[in-house]
Amino acid sequence: GEKVEQHESTLSVREGDSAVINCTYTDTASSYFPWYKQEAGKGLHFVIDIRSNVDRKQSQRLIVLLDKKAKRFSLHITATQPEDSAIYFCAASYHYGNEKITFGAGTKLTIKP
């Protein structure tokens, strides 16, 4: 089955700098890549996603890049703010809207003042 590896288990950046979280996946059939954010003591919530028919997507300060050849995707958070501190999870699934998603282990992002 699909395996998703999240390369950074922790990441610390200064407020205002950019943060980059990298993930790789194993199954070339995967075509939908969402990102979720988990704040302390809470469940996950969706932040952004990308499908395999594009290689870049932006939503305000969030940019997702997808390199299908390398089976790699990344989340870029620009102009970081204290409220960006959280655990971020990347994920992959076979089909757009598929019921089953494989998650990475999570990256704990800390924004330093």
Add this chain to the structure above:
Amino acid sequence: GGIITQTPKFLIGQEGQKLTLKCQQNFNHDTMYWYRQDSGKGLRLIYYSITENDLQKGDLSEGYDASREKKSSFSLTVTSAQKNEMAVFLCASSRLGGRGEQYFGPGTRLTVL
């Protein structure tokens, strides 16, 4: 908007005990999920259900049962609690055939004595 409610928030049981976790959603979503979150291991899918009375096994279904008696609720039973099952259990829901975004509850933290 909608909400996912998980009960109880904290669950303490004895080793070998049968324990039940409950989840309710008012999004009117077709698909519901149960995940287990262990520190440093991301989320692992236990069971999911694409409609009332449907059950699909995830990667971690051994030792668990699930039940979807109605569209709005999905329960998970730990059939015989083990000490290495201390984890957070997350319930989620999504629209079948939709954009794939899952909505998560706040979690139930299980402690086995």
